[in-house]
Amino acid sequence: MKRKILMLLMAGLLSFAMMAGCGNSTEPVAGAEEEEEDDRNLADEIEDEAEPEPVQAAEPEEEPEPEEEKELDMPRSDAYEMFLAGEMDVNVLEDPNDPYAEYMIPAKGTYSYDELIDAILGEYPGKYDVKYTMFTPQLGEEGDDVFVLYLENHDPSFYSWIGFIAYDTDGLNMRYCKEFGYRSFFDLYYDGYVLTGGSNGAGAQDFNCHCVLPDSSLRTLFKSSHLYSSWCGDITWTLDPDMDYELRPTLTYDSGLEMKVLYFGDDDVRFTVTGYSDNKSVKAEEERFIQAIREMGAVEIDEDEYDSLTSVDIDESKLINLSNLSTYDTVEKEIEY
Numbered sequence: 650m651k652r653k654i655l656m657l658l659m660a661g662l663l664s665f666a667m668m669a670g671c672g673n674s675t676e677p678v679a680g681a682e683e684e685e686e687d688d689r690n691l692a693d694e695i696e697d698e699a700e701p702e703p704v705q706a707a708e709p710e711e712e713p714e715p716e717e718e719k720e721l722d723m724p725r726s727d728a729y730e731m732f733l734a735g736e737m738d739v740n741v742l743e744d745p746n747d748p749y750a751e752y753m754i755p756a757k758g759t760y761s762y763d764e765l766i767d768a769i770l771g772e773y774p775g776k777y778d779v780k781y782t783m784f785t786p787q788l789g790e791e792g793d794d795v796f797v798l799y800l801e802n803h804d805p806s807f808y809s810w811i812g813f814i815a816y817d818t819d820g821l822n823m824r825y826c827k828e829f830g831y832r833s834f835f836d837l838y839y840d841g842y843v844l845t846g847g848s849n850g851a852g853a854q855d856f857n858c859h860c861v862l863p864d865s866s867l868r869t870l871f872k873s874s875h876l877y878s879s880w881c882g883d884i885t886w887t888l889d890p891d892m893d894y895e896l897r898p899t900l901t902y903d904s905g906l907e908m909k910v911l912y913f914g915d916d917d918v919r920f921t922v923t924g925y926s927d928n929k930s931v932k933a934e935e936e937r938f939i940q941a942i943r944e945m946g947a948v949e950i951d952e953d954e955y956d957s958l959t960s961v962d963i964d965e966s967k968l969i970n971l972s973n974l975s976t977y978d979t980v981e982k983e984i985e986y
Contacts, residue, residue, distance in 0.1 A: 721818065726783065728816035729796045733781070733977065735762050739814055739821040744866070753826060754810070766980060769800060769810050773828075776803045776981040780974035786841030789863035796865075797837070799971050800980075806831060811971070815865035824866040839967040843867065852880030858961050872912040873959050878904045881938070887918055888945040898941035903928075906935040909955050910947075919948045921955045 721728075731737040743750040743757045750757075755768035770777060778801045783794040796814040812826035829835040833847030846856040854875040859867045876883060879900045885892065900906060905926030911919045922939060925932045943949060950958075 721816065723816075725792060725794045725796070725816040728821060729781075729783065729794075729814070732762055732796075732814070732821055737821055739765060739823055740819075741765075741823045741826075744824065754828065755826075765798075766800075766978075770980060773802070773807060773810070775807050776979065777801060777809075778803070778976045779978040779980060780971065780976055782969065782974050784837075784839045784841065784861075784969070786861045786863050788841065788860065793863040795841070795861055795863065797969075799974060801972060802830065809971075811835060811837075813861060813865040813867070815863060817864065822865060824864060825861075835971075837969045837971065838963060839969055840964065842961075842963050842967075844961065844963070849874070850880065852877040853883070856959065858959075871959065874910045874912075876908050876910060878902060878906060881906050881908050884908075884910050884918065884920065884942055884947060885945065887912060887915060888942065888947060898938045898945075900935065900938055901931070904931060904935055906938070909952070911950075911955060911958055916946075917948075918946065919950050919955070919958075921950050921952045923952060 728737060732739060738759050738761050740759050741753075741755055741757055743753065747753075754772050755765060758768075760768060766779065780799045780801060782797050782799075784797070785791070785794055789795075793815075796816075798812045798814060800810040802809045808828040808830045810826065810828045812823050814821055814823045816822075827835065827845075829845070829847075834845065836844040841861040843859040843861060844857070845859065846854070849855050855873070856875075857872040858870040860870060862868055874883070879902050881904070882897065882899050885897050903926075905924060905928070906922070907924035908920050908922050913919075920942070925935050939949075
């Protein structure tokens with residue numbers, strides 16, 4: 650009996666110990682609530698950081714409105730009449746592609762009609778008729794009239810002068826002018842084509858084709874030359890203007906070489922040989938010259954191809970007879986030397 654009671658007491662003590670041990674997992678430990686609160690706050694912060702802030706869609710950029718085409722204040726013909734009347738000035742501009750632009754007459758600047766005439770005739774002696782006309786270039790539209798100012802020298806042994814003027818939103822502008830005469834020609838057509846050329850000395854003949862643009866500038870379609878003897882060496886200056894003079898291939902004055910050269914620009918030079926010297930040693934020198942310009946970039950073509958490339962299909966009925974233009978004024982200018 651005593652043994653049974655002792656066993657019950659031991660079983661009870663063991664049950665109580667087990668219950669006490671399990672109670673440690675259910676009763677809160679001091680400071681546990683604060684740790685749980687901290688854990689919850691940290692979890693909230695991590696969650697806040699993990700969720701990206703909503704990205705606001707960028708507002709589409711407004712496309713720039715196309716620039717409105719400026720309209721002329723008046724028809725071109727009215728502006729030209731104002732220029733002749735001395736009521737509007739003209740801006741003489743240099744051609745950036747012309748290596749001799751700084752020598753042009755008149756010099757770059759702004760001129761009234763009288764000032765322009767004085768600036769031109771200040772370089773030439775003699776008596777001049779001042780003439781003018783208008784035409785619409787082939788590349789232009791109705792109303793794109795270009796004004797032609799022509800100063801014709803009474804003495805054919807001296808140069809005449811011609812310039813093109815166009816009126817646009819920037820005012821009156823002259824982008825091209827040239828003196829010609831004596832041994833050179835300047836053929837202007839009502840559709841805007843221009844043929845120029847003539848003798849360029851004892852050993853060269855030039856023939857060039859251009860077209861006038863509505864802004865009064867001139868676009869060169871091609872230039873060509875028929876060269877004789879030592880003048881053939883001129884081609885090297887186009888092929889390489891910076892080459893040392895001592896290194897340039899040359900020809901002597903007793904050379905019999907004849908060649909035609911076609912220039913579509915500094916980087917496109919073509920030529921055909923039309924004759925060599927009868928002297929064998931001189932001909933050998935000419936052949937070395939031809940080989941040298943080939944190596945410099947000139948392209949040799951046959952004469953038929955050359956003639957085809959330089960043939961110009963222009964309506965001769967549209968040629969402007971500059972001498973028959975109405976005379977606006979006659980000016981005489983004597984220069985003392």
